[in-house]
Amino acid sequence: MTSVVVHYKELALKGKNRPWFIQLLVRNLKTALAGLHVATVRSVMGRIELELRPDTPWEDVRERLGRIFGIANFSYANRGPHDFKELASEIMTGLGDLAPASFRVSATRSDKRLPFTSPEVEREIGGIIWDAKGWKVDLSHPALTIHIEMLPTGAFYFFGKEPGAGGMPSGTGGRVACLLSGGIDSPVAAYRMMRRGCKVQLIHFHSYPILSRASQEKVREITTLLTRHQLRARLMLVPFGALQQQVVLGVPPELRVVIYRRLMLRIAERLARKGRAGALVTGEVVGQVASQTLENMTAIARATSLEILRPLVGMDKDEIVAEAKKIGTYSISIIPDQDCCTLFTPKHPATRARLEVVERAEIGLPIEEMVTAALDTTVVEDFKFPTPV
Ligand code: ATP
Numbered sequence: 001m002t003s004v005v006v007h008y009k010e011l012a013l014k015g016k017n018r019p020w021f022i023q024l025l026v027r028n029l030k031t032a033l034a035g036l037h038v039a040t041v042r043s044v045m046g047r048i049e050l051e052l053r054p055d056t057p058w059e060d061v062r063e064r065l066g067r068i069f070g071i072a073n074f075s076y077a078n079r080g081p082h083d084f085k086e087l088a089s090e091i092m093t094g095l096g097d098l099a100p101a102s103f104r105v106s107a108t109r110s111d112k113r114l115p116f117t118s119p120e121v122e123r124e125i126g127g128i129i130w131d132a133k134g135w136k137v138d139l140s141h142p143a144l145t146i147h148i149e150m151l152p153t154g155a156f157y158f159f160g161k162e163p164g165a166g167g168m169p170s171g172t173g174g175r176v177a178c179l180l181s182g183g184i185d186s187p188v189a190a191y192r193m194m195r196r197g198c199k200v201q202l203i204h205f206h207s208y209p210i211l212s213r214a215s216q217e218k219v220r221e222i223t224t225l226l227t228r229h230q231l232r233a234r235l236m237l238v239p240f241g242a243l244q245q246q247v248v249l250g251v252p253p254e255l256r257v258v259i260y261r262r263l264m265l266r267i268a269e270r271l272a273r274k275g276r277a278g279a280l281v282t283g284e285v286v287g288q289v290a291s292q293t294l295e296n297m298t299a300i301a302r303a304t305s306l307e308i309l310r311p312l313v314g315m316d317k318d319e320i321v322a323e324a325k326k327i328g329t330y331s332i333s334i335i336p337d338q339d340c341c342t343l344f345t346p347k348h349p350a351t352r353a354r355l356e357v358v359e360r361a362e363i364g365l366p367i368e369e370m371v372t373a374a375l376d377t378t379v380v381e382d383f384k385f386p387t388p389v
């Protein structure tokens with residue numbers, strides 16, 4: 001029977017957290033692979049094994065595995081016996097008429113009580129294959145590496161490694177709520193937190209019906225894409241246009257953007273607390289646009305007592321764009337829409353809003369009522385991967 005051997009990063013795993021980490025990874029893999037006829041997913045001595053059936057579509061398995069966080073690499077593998085001669089012969093059968101320019105055997109041993117060491121396995125099996133095939137041995141840059149992993153119950157062998165998505169298994173990092181616009185930055189911020197193992201809830205503010213539905217369509221598409229990594233995701237759509245109109249009537253034009261943002265954070269905080277999320281996430285970057293100065297970011301952050309995480313804070317725009325392209329959100333983000341923050345914004349927003357000034361400007365606004373009105377009209381949408389049929 002063929003298998004897939006999934007390796008996670010050992011370094012991240014210390015002490016008591018280890019079984020929990022593995023258990024979550026196994027559970028996530030089962031969810032991600034649903035419908036692909038994988039026979040079993042189980043943890044075996046420091047790795048995870050998927051047993052495939054004859055009708056398991058390997059290409060689909062490969063694609064889905066590549067998106068799951070907490071995996072260092074994975075390999076399409078076969079199981080073989082401990083006996084060196086038999087194992088070498090199975091490996092040679094598996095290689096068919098391949099004729100690599102050079103090769104090496106790279107072995108690991110999962111249990112120190114096994115009656116052979118890894119170098120012995122490499123030397124012995126390498127020797128048998130060399131005798132039979134005459135291929136050149138190259139220990140530093142071989143054209144073919146034959147990987148062997150010796151387990152108490154037998155061996156795994158495989159010929160290549162697929163890179164995993166890295167990071168930590170979804171669910172190991174706690175819950176956070178990300179403010180997701182239709183722009184380039186916040187989807188990357190959400191992705192980065194997901195990759196750290198956080199369960200990320202998504203909150204979008206829109207100005208429909210004053211503006212079009214385009215931003216909502218975009219965040220739905222972005223959420224669908226991110227759900228392929230996180231497997232389950234909740235998107236909260238908050239109508240914001242009416243609140244903006246109130247802000248426009250009540251505060252000086254140059255403070256509008258900062259006050260919009262402070263309102264967003266207050267609403268996001270309440271949604272986050274309701275969903276038991278412990279922090280807010282934004283795509284803010286110092287100095288990226290005139291409004292993202294330290295002063296403005298501080299004045300905005302004071303509107304909430306929740307921790308604000310800004311995973312992109314020190315990145316250059318071209319680095320964020322490159323990452324957005326890599327994860328696939330870029331092409332959605334650049335679809336033109338009417339962002340709610342461009343609504344009623346003056347040509348010259350304040351770049352150094354002082355907290356006292358902002359707080360004074362807010363005195364005339366019925367903040368609590370506005371927040372409650374937004375919460376009452378918020379629409380929740382749940383996303384799943386694989387999509388239920
Ligand atoms: P992005 O590309 O993520 O839109 P940006 O460079 O356009 O970011 P701003 O518009 O200043 O920056 O927004 C800063 C952050 O505020 C965003 O990254 C996002 O986290 C949050 N935000 C802005 N607009 C919205 C919105 N309509 N809904 C939800 N969050 C928003």
Ligand code: MG
Binds near residue numbers: 182
């Ligand atoms: Mg934006």
